[in-house]
Amino acid sequence: MSFFSKKVSRIQPSPTISITAKAKKLKQEGKKIIDFSAGEPDFDTPENVKNAAIKAIEEGKTKYTPVNGTKELIDAIIKKFKRENNLNFDSEEITVGCGGKQVIFNALLATIEKDDEIIIPSPFWVSYPDMAILTEGLPVVLDCSQENNFKINPQDLENKITNRTKWVILNSPSNPTGAFYSELELQNLAKILLKHPHVWVMCDDLYEHIIFDNLKFKNILQVDDKLKPRTFVVNGVSKAYAMTGWRVGYGAGPKELIKEISKIQSQSTTHTSSISQAAAIEALNNSDEFIKKNKKIFQDRRDLIFSNLKNFTELQVFLPQGSFYVYVCCNDIIGKKKEDGIEIKNDIDLSDYFLDEGVAVVPGEAFGCSNFFRISFATSNENINEGCKKIIDACKKLK
Helix, strand or coil: CCCCCHHHHCCCCCHHHHHHHHHHHHHHCCCCCEECCCCCCCCCCCHHHHHHHHHHHHCCCCCCCCCCCCHHHHHHHHHHHHHHHCCCCCHHHEEEECCHHHHHHHHHHHHCCCCCEEEEEECCCCHHHHHHHHCCCEEEEEECCHHHCCCCCHHHHHHHCCCCEEEEEEECCCCCCCCCCCHHHHHHHHHHHHCCCCCEEEEECCCCCCECCCCCCCCHHHHCHHHHHHEEEEEECCCCCCCHHHCCEEEECCHHHHHHHHHHHHCCCCCCCHHHHHHHHHHHHHCHHHHHHHHHHHHHHHHHHHHHHCCCCCCEEECCCECCEEEEECCCCCCCECCCCCECCCHHHHHHHHHHCCEECEEHHHHCCCCEEEEECCCCHHHHHHHHHHHHHHHHHCC
8 A cells, every 4th residue: 555645646746937947957967958947927026015025024023813814804805996996895705825825725625525616717827627636626727719819719618518517717817828707708608607507617817917009907706796606806915016925815705615715724824924914904905006017027028939930931929918938839840850869749848959059948738738739928028039030940950
């Protein structure tokens, strides 16, 4: 009998984290790598947020907090939802965890029985399927085609729903594609979901504030509040406020769900750092200008990377409407050979080849959609120009 859990043997370490670590290792060895793999803003945390954390330390706010977060942070989250989303929650409908990832995992752990199904649109964030597996659920992948802009077709969603379906996960804007759901598209999905009252909806809104072209963000709960009794909205401070290392995520949903999440968290992490919570309060209350400035920077970077790659016909670039990722189809490259005669058989081979050529990307296989790769443009214009040149030059070497 194996000492280790079979559940763990069925999952893999996060491929995005693994590739970023490999790129960093090569840099430490002296090789110049343009890193397009990182899923975090390259900006520093705002000064007012850092100062709020320093003040909390100086004031001795270094003790345990309530499991679901301090009253001040919960109040800030409630105000955020009202101010930005016109959604009303009370304190018993809020949970705070160590990043959005823990918040999602806690919700699945609190609700999934063995072989319950979680519908996950593909391309998907790498952690969704493995979190489903760890909670003994079944990830049900719903393919979203490039022809449909990597978004769910409502009829395809209905075809995937069974009596075992527990959750549908919606991520808009999306990691890895940057796909963004319009209000009409969300209304059409809501019509399907309202027909299946046993299905809950998880809205992953981590990239809410990184949207382009003057688009207005809405999640499905804002579009149809009849779904509120079975919708869980997940958000955090990592992406919008450049606070990935602070580890603060939060969720809002029905009281009965939050109560079960609290039980789980009380027996695991208890709560996230008291100092991080103090910083998150300041971020949520006083960082509008930071968000506006960086949204413009990200859109300029998106336009730059698109202009660099769009005329290289062997790569087809999907123009994202949000997030800081570009998803690139490499079908026309697969099957070509390197100078040493070794064939590029898939996007994993291609990503390894790009790394040898000095640029790190994440293969589409990691996101459940092969023959693509993801580029993060959370980096400087200089790196974008140089990295795109390296990608094109590397592709031109293939025969």
